[in-house]
Amino acid sequence: MERMVIFCMLFFCSSMALTAAAYKIVKYKQLLKTIELLETTVKDKDVELLHTPENPVDGCLLTAVTCFQKGTLKLQPKNSQVNSTFTQTIKVLKRFTFSNPGKQCESSCESYEKKTPKEFLKSFAKLIKQV
Secondary structure, three states, X not given: OHHHHHHHHHHHHHHHHHHXXXXXXXXXXXXXXXXXXXXXXXXXXXXXXXXXOOOOOHHHXXXXXXXXXXHHOOOOEOOHHHHHHHHHHHHHHHHOOOOOOOOOOOOOHHHOOXXXXXXXXXXXXXXXXXX
């Protein structure tokens, strides 16, 4: 009987770990789709260039994600017809949380090169794929 209880506990714990990992994968895939949707609705001409983190080291992922979230607030919709879609996607990106046990880097968002909004979003998608 004791072995059966231990087996059940091990089975339960392992299934919970797999569920948590699967949830994270789905969350990141949804985030990638959101970024791709935003790429089609963002204004790319006559706009402010954005600081774009590229290839951050492992310990700097939290800083890079924070820079991308701040940058998305500066994005503008391509036209008034896509405004509602654009607003919804920005809300999704603002609510995204990235849990990383690493520490924050000493570099700031301003230390990264400035790029156009579409390049900014492509780099953001690349970062999410890395995670």
